[in-house]
Amino acid sequence: MIDYSLYLVTGRELLPPGKEYFESLEQSLQGGVSVVQIREKKTDTTKFLDIALKSKAICDRYGIPLIINDRVDIALAVEAAGVHVGQSDMPIAMARKLLPENAIIGVSCNNVQEIEQAKQDGADYVGIGAVWSTATKDLDKPVIGVRGVGKMLERLDGTSIKAVAIGGIKSRNLLRTLHGSVSPTNHSLDGVAVVSEIVASTHPRETAAKLRELIYAFRRGSSILKGLSVHSEYSVETVIDGVVDIFEAIRKHNPLVHQITNNVVVAQSANATIALGASPIMATTAQEMEDLGRVSGSLLVNIGTLVPTSYDGMMEAGTFANAQKKPIVFDPVGIGASEFRKNAVSQLLNTWQASVIKGNAAELATLAGSNEVQAKGVDSTGSGFKDPVSFVRNLSCRERCVVVLSGETDYISDGSSVAVLNNGHALLGRITGSGCIAGSCIASYCAAAAILAGSMEDKGKLVVGDIFLAAIGMILALTISAEVAAMREDVKGPGTFFPALIDELSSLSSPTIRERARVHIL
Known part of the structure; x- marks a missing residue:
């Protein structure tokens, strides 16, 4: 049985100055590469055979299977474990006739049609890609993105065909690739194929070991979403208890919340963050995102005022937040207003993994590709979803994160449970940026939830559901504060409502949350 976990594809043209190919190959095996594919697109047969023979001898010393790209004759000559073919190479059926009975045959696939053909032809594994753009191969087919892999994996349900992601x-x-490349039926990758990260490294042993450890860490449950729910059973009581714990953790720890948000509501969002007990930092410059990823407790990305400089910052900030396992709250404001926004959101969500996606009915419908609800600018039109519970649950499964559907009634799902919240007041909808403020509050709660999850990990305890509970807690904090603010004698309308809302967020207490929360768990 081949271990496809860390699949090295060679490329001698990528070797750094002074690094010899066979030395690099052996060191990569010492670092944890589990299978090797020799790719020599521009090498004559004699040279290819020599490289393959020597590579096979090295792989044999470490018990690592060798696969030959394209050339069935070379694979036969060196007694390789198998071959990998592209869509324009020798058909699998013909290769199967020429190769030994136990030979492995893999095929490159870029879409579901090619997956179906691979199944019919009897492939042992498929290489799905390109997942990311890559400079190591001229691409004649589109980059499918992390979120495109799941649809292809679903077609492998019920088969013994293995799947390896490749491309950039x-x-x-790597963690983004592993976490996001999962089908709605929970079919995941068997491995990842790596080229330049190892071959171009001056220290391939250490590079391979780092990649191997990331793969093992992911399989042990250490994903990029610290504290994400793993589909536990919830009751109203456990939810309220968890919400209160996180609420109190915000006041205790005062987490730093990095926000790239709508320019219209920067001040309001910062004030709401402070009122809850967290500390905001509003920064958009790409060059400082690595530093902020280390020190912040969470990240909010809101595309309300999407410009090139902030977009670059969003791309970098999300990548570094994932690397640091910091929660990311994503608010696709007005995604349905233009193709530019739709494309930008697709790029962002294929680049990094969100912990929470929050939006109104029109925004989430656009993200899901549904025409049930239409957009008017940043607002929704129409009566909403016929089955909002199923909608948020399905979208959560697809996007692999918690989903918050905001509206008169709020629906929150972790892909299994759905929380239905009925707090709030109409005045929330009559002030600028109430949805954006909600994103800031969710990010504050997520930062505190991650702190709690980390403290429990340090004690060897399993922590589940924190991000789900954080999203619920934030909605309750904001909507309960809105109810209390609206009852104040000094509130005469939207103009006097917002200052009162900030006051009530600041003075909100755990007993008030317990007393006023109207929550149902489905």
């Missing part, structure tokens, strides 16, 4: 995979995006 590096240590900085």
Whole structure:
């Protein structure tokens, strides 16, 4: 049985100055590479055979299977474990006739049609990609993105065919690749194929070991979403208890919340963050995102005023937040207003993994590709979803994160449970940026939830559901504060409502949350 976990594809042209190919190959095996594919697209047969023979001898010393790209004759000559073919190479059926009975045959696939063909042809594994853009291979087919892999994996349900992701995979995006490349039926990757990250390294042993450890860490449950629910059973009582714990943790720990948000509501969002007990930092410059990723407790990305400089910052901030396992709250404000926004959101969500996606009915419908609800600018039109519970649950499963559907009634799902919240007041909808403020509050709660999850990990305890509970807690904090603010004698309308809302957020207490929360768990 081949271990496809860390699949090295060679490329001698990528070797750094002074690094010899066979030395690099052996060191990569010492670092944890589990299978090797020799790719020599521009090498004559004699040279290819020599490279393959010597590579096979090295792989044999470490018990690592060798696969040959394209050339069935070379694979036969060196007694390789198998071959990998592209869509324009020798058909699998013909290769199967020529190769020994136990030979492994893999095929490159870029879409579901090619997956179906691979199933019919009897492939042993498929290489799905390109997942990311790559400079190591001229691409004649589109980059499918992390979120496109799941649809292809679903077609492998019920088969013994293994799946390896390939194309631009590096240590900085490996966890994103593993976490996001899962089908709605929970079919996941069997491995990742890496080229330049290892071959171009001056220290391939250490590079391979780092990649291997990331893969093992992911399989042990250490994903990029610290504190994400793992589909536990919830009751109203356990939810309220968890919400209160997180609420109190915000006041205790005063987490730093990095926010790239709508320019219209920067001040309001910062004030709401402070009122809850967290500390805001509003920064958009790409060059400082690595530093902020280390020191902040969570990240909010809101595309309300999407400009090139902030977009670059969003791309970098999310990547570094994932690397540090910091929660990311994503608010696709007005995604349905333009193709530019739709494309930007697709790029962002294929680059990094969100912990929470929050939006109104029109925004989430657009993200899901549904025409049930239409957008008017940043607002929704129409009566809403016929089955909002199923909608949020399905979208959560697809996007692999908690989903918050905001509205008169709020629906929150972790892909299994759905919380239905009925607090709030109409005045919330009559002030600028109430939805954006909600994103800031969720990010504050997520930062505190991650702190709690970390403290429990340090004690060897299993922590589940924190991000789900954080999203619920934030909605309750904001909507309960809105109810209390609206009852004040000094509130005469939207103009006097917002200052009162900030006051009530600041003075909100755990007993008030317990007393006023109207929550149902489905």
